[in-house]
Amino acid sequence: MNRTQLTQWFRNQQPTIEQIILEAAQAFVAANERNPNFGYDLSIAQQEAYNLVQNTDLCYDRYTTPLAYSLWYQARRMNVFLSHFCDKVTEACAASQPVEVFDLGAGTGCVQFCFGLAAVAFKRAGKRMPLMRIINVDVSPFMLSYLRSYLWPAAIKHYPELRDLLVEYHVYSWTNRGEFSITNPWVCASYLFDSSENESYLQSNFDELIKSFEPSKILMLTSAQERKRNMMSSLSAKMRQRGFNMIVASSDESVFQGALPVVSAYRMRLVEKYRLKASKSAVSWADGSFNALGLEKQQSGLSFNMRSLPEVLDLFNPPLRVRREVQLNDDQIRAARYEEQPSIITGPAGCGKSIVVTEKIINVLEKHKWTGPLNILVTTFNKSLIKQLRAWLTDLLEAKGKSVRQQYNKVVNGVNDGTGDLTTGAEFSIQIRFVHFEMLGKYVGSIQFKPFNENTHRQALERFVLETKKEQGIAADKWNEILNPDFLLEEYHRVIYGLQCKLVLGEDNYQGVERKGRGRRISLNRGPRRKAVFTALHKYGKWMHADPQAGQSYLARRQMLFNELESRRLPAPFDYVFVDEFQDCTPTDYKLMGMMLKNVDRLVLAGDLAQAVHIGQSGSIPRDKAMARRVYYRLNGSYRLPFRICEAIYPLSEAIAASSLDREVTAEITPYKGAPPGARPIIVGGANDTELAQKIIAIRAAYLPFDINQVTIMEKDDGLCREIRRAGIPVETTTILRLKGLEKELVVWSLQAEVEYEDEVKEFVYTIATRTNCMLVVAISQNAKAYFKPLLGLLRPDRLICWDAQSENLFTTYKQVVSSPLIHEG
Ligand SMILES: Nc1ncnc2c1ncn2[C@@H]1O[C@H](COP(=O)(O)OP(=O)(O)OP(=O)(O)O)[C@@H](O)[C@H]1O
Structure with a gap:
């Protein structure tokens, strides 16, 4: 079978391919439309699809993004690839040796469709099934999962021969390394470089990848902007230095033509039903806005040169546990x-x-x-x-x-x-x-030491407060912000112990101390207030040392x-x-x-x-x-935090760095260059624990392709935890003190949780947000604590996902508080 025959065969398949795109979409909608947030998510995914047109990034981290994408782009992308590289596809099918096609930035698998259907054409023409293995690599689990669970099964229904094609799906992060052997790799990079951010990072990593893959062919497509064209030519110059030759990629005639009437009609039904902001034009096979570049290298000697290459291009660069x-x-x-x-x-x-x-x-x-x-x-x-x-x-x-x-x-x-x-x-x-x-x-x-019971110490402090108030004639309701066990224990920790302002040195010494490390939220200047605090603490210290029942605190x-x-x-x-x-x-x-x-x-x-x-x-x-x-x-760059979460919390880390007194040692957070892209933090809002729990369970279900299991709620929120556990979901709730230095896969930051040290709320939220190596959910309810609200304004809005309209409303309401001076301090 030659190129002309293959082109003709593909043309004959045009209605069947359209049918596959339709059936995949229908199956996806049937499986997901009962999700209460389906219409909302799809409407935003559709809006975000315009990011591509406006040359900004599309994040591909909503579960409905592949649906919106496939309905509009699947046909075009296949057409573009085949129109440029049909002869290479023919060559791969006719090759006597196996070919491994690595599709970098595979998305919903247009390259897999082109090679796979070409293989079917060969088989139907009486040839043997070509020995091909398609390795789809993409940063988005949702895109790959749409290909694997919806598009490919629909394709197999119409072309059962596809069952014999070896296909793999890998969510890739550049840091993953493994060992496996391949023989004759081809690298396709369709639209990999369309991301407007991280261009140089992509380029240098692509370069590295080519060095280790040593592919015999490189087939690339990008959109046809001046900037991309320049980038392609600089990449191709580099590749030529490595011994690759340009292949003239012909694009004189399009393989497919016209519109996709049944897909268009179905799409319009979705547009109307969910009131999507979308172009009303018919879905088309034609796409004029792209560049293509083909490079190949003559391999010397026998081609079965087994080499070790990055393999288990595993899900989300799971943390190295060993x-x-x-x-x-x-x-x-x-x-x-x-x-x-x-x-x-x-x-x-x-x-x-x-x-x-x-x-x-x-x-x-x-x-x-x-x-x-x-x-x-x-x-x-x-x-x-x-x-x-x-x-x-x-x-x-x-x-x-x-x-x-x-x-x-x-x-x-x-x-x-x-x-x-x-x-x-x-x-x-x-x-x-x-x-x-x-x-x-x-x-x-x-x-x-004698055993220490914190409750006994608190009760004792309450007693000493009463005594002090009585002795010094302080009214019962006065100075309660300083005369309470929490404040006094912290004063004992930070000042008496922390600054070695020992009680034995007397009240005068305490009156004169500069209380570094205590913040300015509660004033405690020299004078009667300090006197009262000193007296209560002095009684406490004496009691601890004298009473055999008291026990010694850790401090x-x-x-x-x-x-x-x-x-x-x-x-x-x-x-x-x-x-x-x-x-x-x-x-x-x-x-x-x-x-x-x-x-x-x-x-x-x-x-x-x-x-x-x-x-x-x-x-x-x-x-x-x-x-x-x-x-x-x-050290720079977080290995733990996914790219999107780093981007979202960057302003928060900036605010912390700006207000820190020790500028030398606090820096803004950036992702390690190989960090997985991950999903943007998800904002979820609900009236009460039951509603919040239901939504968190739905989020977990929708994001299962991200390889998550356990939910970790921070800081301690027993009510929410109980509600989630009731549904049989593995869930825990814990404190940041317990989780410091450790990491979890799905962290829920509950805004109804109590914070012990309100002054440090930024540091507190930063520590929670950075405990995840995969997903962060921000749970807002009517009971959200006011001190958290301004923090929402320190998250980058275009790097957040609101789960549904109610979540968006709650979020917007809270965000209005952002103009408060709290977040601009320092
Ligand atoms: N060079 C590396 N290659 C791959 N993974 C790494 C590398 N360095 C660190 N990691 C991974 O990054 C994660 C975080 O590492 P580690 O706990 O040492 O960070 P940390 O700076 O102490 O974090 P924290 O500030 O939260 O305590 C771990 O899963 C670790 O395996």
């Missing part, structure tokens, strides 16, 4: 190097700070040639993170063939809490202690450890100290870290001040003498 598989980037390698200087590793959420901490520990051990004795402390505020750091480190040690002995502080039902000692090295003389920050007193200072124990170290009764126990998530440390905590070290130059701090939910803007790293030799490593 530590040894993570290959550090150059900045991470630099930050992980061994050095005798305090090092401070900062960077936005997900940039790999914890990864660097584990690598740096390995580098320390190598520097010491795996011989001890060596005492190393790894500490952080979050037990689950300790567990992860320990698992990562164990994996690295085992990968190096090192023997490791594990001892755990606490094992319940066979499950350990991650804290405890790991020993390794020559004669197990290297000891690495994993200790939760709260437990430093116990495990480092061996400080004996009090940390203070004791501090005293022991300061007085040198306890000699510095560690050679190295690694602190992850340092951002919530007080100045005293930093001193404590230094004092635990024989040599302060061996302190490593990793963290991100933008995630400082307790001290927020006032967080800063000490610049005192002990830290004089400190060196900063700033």
